[in-house]
Amino acid sequence: MIQNDYYTEENHGTYEMHSIGDFELEDGGMIPNCQLAYATYGALNDAKDNVILIPTWFSGTNIAYDPYIGEERALDPEKYFIIIINQIGNGLSSSPHNSPTPVDMANFPNVRISDDVRAQHQLLTEKFSIEEIALVVGGSMGAQQTYEWAVRYPDMVKRAAPIAGTAKNTDHDFIFTSTLMEAITSDPGWNGGNYQSCEEVADGLKRHANIWAVMGLSTEFYKQKKWDLFEVNSLDEFINGFLQPLFQAMDPNALLTMAWKWQRGDVSRMTNGNLEEALGRIKAKMFVMPIDEDMFFPVRDCEAEQKLIPNSELRVIHSICGHFGLFGGEGADYFNQIDRHLNELLSTPV
């Protein structure tokens, strides 16, 4: 275990911890006393049928969804019990830097999207006796988990909205993610995963941030110099003052754990590689919501999957920020789209 002051409630808001015990992983290995960090909004009703589950994205935590939630919004804590569960390895839930031996640091095992969803299922059923989810919604790796939920627990998930993500990761996404990982592992300070502080990997994390700058936004974002959407004033500030410090505060092994998982997200692992069969299992009413300027989860990739899902519709979100539209920098221009679709989805009888 090492100290990393980024992963605190001061930075990520209030969250609870729940142990799911010794958790066996799909790829082998086990996380002893596996902890899930989760944040809730609103209250579970007596019928336990007002649950909205939100899984987290790469490098994100529960706090990232705070701007998606509010009174009079689609994700309304007055109506719903909203639970955001931090994915394993994201720095708040059990992760390389906060786990004791034998799964500390470089010894942390490989975790899959399917492991996360099984872990979340255990939390919801054990801790809250939840048997029905009104909506699973999440962005990016949160979308990967949303798909996994809908395929793995089709009777439990009534509605689902994967935003800017896919059910089966693409080759292009795989190689993109590899460059993000190589930016970190090529830093001698990474030391095979056994550094003392993320500061020793500052160069690698900086390169990691720089690749995100290329792929995470859109060419049009840069052309129109939309720095103000991230509350900075120049290209230099956007890269050196926002993106680089953001990633340099994070744990390198956490990013690598999530990246490995992202690369292998694939619901067709449940059907011997048959994606059509896997997506055909979905019973949820689903809105597939890609972002039009996304450079690595492009609309056409998401649409191809949507066509294989029985009770689904394609709802394209516009954002000049591309994938980072998820961050919500565009404010109402973005969230009004999200809310409109989610309101419609939530009001659809199932």
Place this chain on the structure above:
Amino acid sequence: MIQNDYYTEENHGTYEMHSIGDFELEDGGMIPNCQLAYATYGALNDAKDNVILIPTWFSGTNIAYDPYIGEERALDPEKYFIIIINQIGNGLSSSPHNSPTPVDMANFPNVRISDDVRAQHQLLTEKFSIEEIALVVGGSMGAQQTYEWAVRYPDMVKRAAPIAGTAKNTDHDFIFTSTLMEAITSDPGWNGGNYQSCEEVADGLKRHANIWAVMGLSTEFYKQKKWDLFEVNSLDEFINGFLQPLFQAMDPNALLTMAWKWQRGDVSRMTNGNLEEALGRIKAKMFVMPIDEDMFFPVRDCEAEQKLIPNSELRVIHSICGHFGLFGGEGADYFNQIDRHLNELLSTPV
């Protein structure tokens, strides 16, 4: 100087060398006895009005344009005197690895697109007494040089066809190119530019290739598994068997010299930053030819510039290979488009 067996006539076809003497650079510094490597097809006619000039792209040499040229093609050596001039720093013309002190290796000065175009102008006028160019055509950094030619020597350039490139490099292109450079300079073997062999920088060159894999093609190329367009059979072969060895054979400092130049291509340097004024100077009939799937020279960026060019048309090329469409892997599907537009351009009276 160090030996690099990649830069031979065996690999790049026959070329001539011409010295333009001691060549002063726009950013300061000078290349003593600066050598330009050039290849020609066909013969210069008596009127010296049948010249087609082709500048090279990043990492490419004269040989890369061989599939663009042929009898009954637009670029027909039976009709035209076609001259391909290798850009400074590309490994064949004066470059870090082949230059003696005081400009060897890490001491090689920064070179700009404008330097290349001035050097090429000197070659054409000194060596061949050419005063008129029927067509300047080039891809990517070759397009950057094409724009520079049309703005810098408007009376000399009669027609111009920049393919998959811009007149003023974008911020997004700048940061993308930075990641390509960081992949190399982060390799301890690069040693500030003073290695003994490119093999010492193999890891950095591999990461460089991997980033090209993400941005150089298109998501659809990977989705449709179009490996056969590069004469390989799998994703693994495409990355590990084609792209990585390709870049690992090249000189790291050469790639860095070209990348620095690419980042700063900007015809508005001639007009105090006024792009509209610079492009307004162009007298050539110009076809602006972006590739529809290009991830970093997108059509809309090229179209915005085209609208500022008096006698120009937008001619979009389709290629599932994105920017690497330039490599011509699609054969007739690609070259028929190029030939059709260039035939029309060449038959336009000016």
